[in-house]
Amino acid sequence: MSDDEDDLQMDFSLDQSGSEGLDMMGFGPLLPTESERSLMERVRQELKIELKQGFRSKIEDVREEILRKRRAGKLPGDTTSVLKDWWQQHSKWPYPTEDDKAKLVEETGLQLKQINNWFINQRKRNWHSNSQSVTSLKSKRKR
Known part of the structure; x- marks a missing residue:
């Protein structure tokens, strides 16, 4: 094989190992550590709170509209x-x-x-x- 073919073969094998859930060294899927999971959960909770605060007025508007329509008449x-x-x-x-x-x-x-x-x-x-x-x-x- 030429050097170009070796490079293509190497790229292909790396792509294949990544698609099977293995890391670059071929040891298996990378799992987050407990501290990483904790950090991800905190970030998720903060984003959830920010989204709720950002859309609070919209949510209240929709609620009021629903209540208005429910008791219309x-x-x-x-x-x-x-x-x-x-x-x-x-x-x-x-x-x-x-x-x-x-x-x-x-x-x-x-x-x-x-x-x-x-x-x-x-x-x-x-x-x-x-x-x-x-x-x-x-x-x-x-x-």
């Missing part, structure tokens, strides 16, 4: 009963102050926007129609 009964109680107590002027809204947010666990929307919808459905019917009754009585 109707609010839980215990939540609406708290809002309806407030509504009953303030039926003449059902416009909660900012302090009232903050208390309702705390009591119900809803977001401020949900509280605002509930009162807007409640007034549209019940209060305006009731005040119009009262107004129309008064006007009929005057005739």
Whole structure:
């Protein structure tokens, strides 16, 4: 064999031994030591923590979206009963102050926007129609 053929043969044998899981000396697969395994585990844990922190806001956004979609439409009964109680107590002027809204947010666990929307919808459905019917009754009585 020529020198070039020897070099090719040597390269080939090294490639083959590596693919069989042997080290360069042909002694078998290289296994990490206990300290290397410990280091690799620490690095893996640190990367996991960094990834969680880096994607925390995205994860929270996805969670909120899932919760929003799950409860789209109707609010839980215990939540609406708290809002309806407030509504009953303030039926003449059902416009909660900012302090009232903050208390309702705390009591119900809803977001401020949900509280605002509930009162807007409640007034549209019940209060305006009731005040119009009262107004129309008064006007009929005057005739």
